[in-house]
Amino acid sequence: MSLISGDSSALLVDGKLVPGSGGTFEVVNPATEEVLGAAADGTAADMDAAIEAARRAFDTTGWSREHAFRARCLRQLRDALRGHIEELRAITIAEVGAPRFLTSAAHLEGPVDDLGYFADLAENYPWQQDLGNAAPMGIPTHRYVLREAVGVVGAITPWNFPHQINFAKLGPALAAGNTVVLKPAPDTPWCAAVVGRILAEETDIPPGVVNIVTSSDHAVGALLATDPRVDLVSFTGSTATGRSVMRAASETLKKVFLELGGKSAFIVLDDADLGAACSMAAFTVCTHAGQGCAITTRLLVPRNRYDEAVRVTADALRGIRPGDPNEPGTVCGPLISEHQRARVEGYLRLAVEEGGTIVVGGGRPAEHRRGFFLEPTLIAGVDNTARVAREEIFGPVLVILPYDGDDEAIRIANDSPYGLSGAVWGTDEDRVRRVVEGVRTGTLGVNGGIWYAADAPFGGYKQSGIGREMGVAGFEEYLETKLVAEPAAKQRG
DSSP states (O other): OOTTTSOOOOEEETTEEEOOTTOEEEEEOTTTOOEEEEEEOOOHHHHHHHHHHHHHHHHHSSGGGOHHHHHHHHHHHHHHHHHTHHHHHHHHHHHHOOOGGGGGTTTTHHHHHHHHHHHHHHHHSOOEEEEEEEOGGGOOEEEEEEEEEOSEEEEEOOSSSHHHHHHHHHHHHHHTTOEEEEEOOTTSHHHHHHHHHHHHHHOOOOTTTEEEOOOSOHHHHHHHHHOTTOOEEEEESOHHHHHHHHHHHHTTTOEEEEEOOOOEEEEEOTTSOHHHHHHHHHHHHHGGGGOOTTSEEEEEEEGGGHHHHHHHHHHHHHTOOOOOTTSTTOSOOOOSOHHHHHHHHHHHHHHHHTTOEEEEOOSOOTTOSSSSOOOOEEEESOOTTSHHHHSOOOSSEEEEEEESHHHHHHHHHHSSSEESOEEEEOSOHHHHHHHHHHSOOSOOEETTOOOOOTTSOBOOEETTEESOBSHHHHHHTTEEEEEEEEEGGGOOO
16 A cells, blocks of 8 residues: 555545545645645534544444453554555655754654554553442442543544654553544644554554544634544644633533643853753744744843854854755754744744844755745843743744842743743753752753653643653553442452
């Protein structure tokens, strides 16, 4: 089966690959602006059928109770995906504009391998916990706790890291015994659709357990938050949309998992290697054109070294040119769409209106007449009250801010509605630890440490989300807790 030359315009509903009721919509290569092909355009009717299939599969099959079978199916899916890894890589680069080097990590191979971690959890997780005997109200009683699947999971995912986020939801949700309806972003439907085809044709995952509905209409995904047949909605995307999902889910009081926006701070302490730290901050904000919610987009430097930091960072950004994502050396590929590029350019105009200076970048690279490319950009001359320092831009744009003393660095880092990630660079371990403990975020990298891994819980404080993804904590988001009490004489062996 060739995924590239084959038909990727199909939904996966109740174990069958079916056309979308709305026909198809175009899939565009963001690096060339060329139409790659078509994806199935699902409608509300298709979503209704998918939800019904997931509900039926959960309620009438043994999927939620067959832990070993689920583990085998997840490993089977992982191995099938590995068998198509080069075709998946080509699709990911073409559809997402993902730099090739990242497809060996978080853009493809890492998330595929992570399915094995969740398969292991399905087999080895302590599904029952014995609380022992007690005598509440004088009655000898034996108690135990069961952990059980929530039920039907509605997963709504964005376009920036589609494989990572799709599998970060599918992996734990399926390992926990749930059935799933996945609605991927309209910008990157193929990354989900080809997984649906592999799953349907090369695994033993039963019909209805996984359903994938691609659609050009965001409202189709919104149905997952309102439908009473869905027990949990798992959403990754903007904070504004997350609020809407939470409001909609409140009507049926379903569980929600939200992984939302960020405006993370990269704090350079005064004893750090300024050149190394600023160069790392520049590299990070250019990776995948800055299209990552956890990317550090505010660079905090000591005020007495601010001018030096601006020069070093600007030089580093000049050295990173936007390029063809197919080339192995490309770090900064295109933005996902003309709409997204225009949005980022609007923020650059706003920065100047707010009194800031575009030190480097800010334009469209002359060497790329086609594609949604933007030069890596450094904004200086603003403080943390500026909108460009407070709002998520989602492009290769870094705002540099001065601070006086560690306490002010912590205050500025925390002066944000978000609390997703961050970085601290310094040589004094006690000072670094104090800053780490003071910054209110869900993840922090110290001196280049990498926090992303299958077993590492990821999520945010404040308006960056609710709950954790990945690790045991992420797995448990997809579980309910049932307490059972029985006469002590009937306690189980």
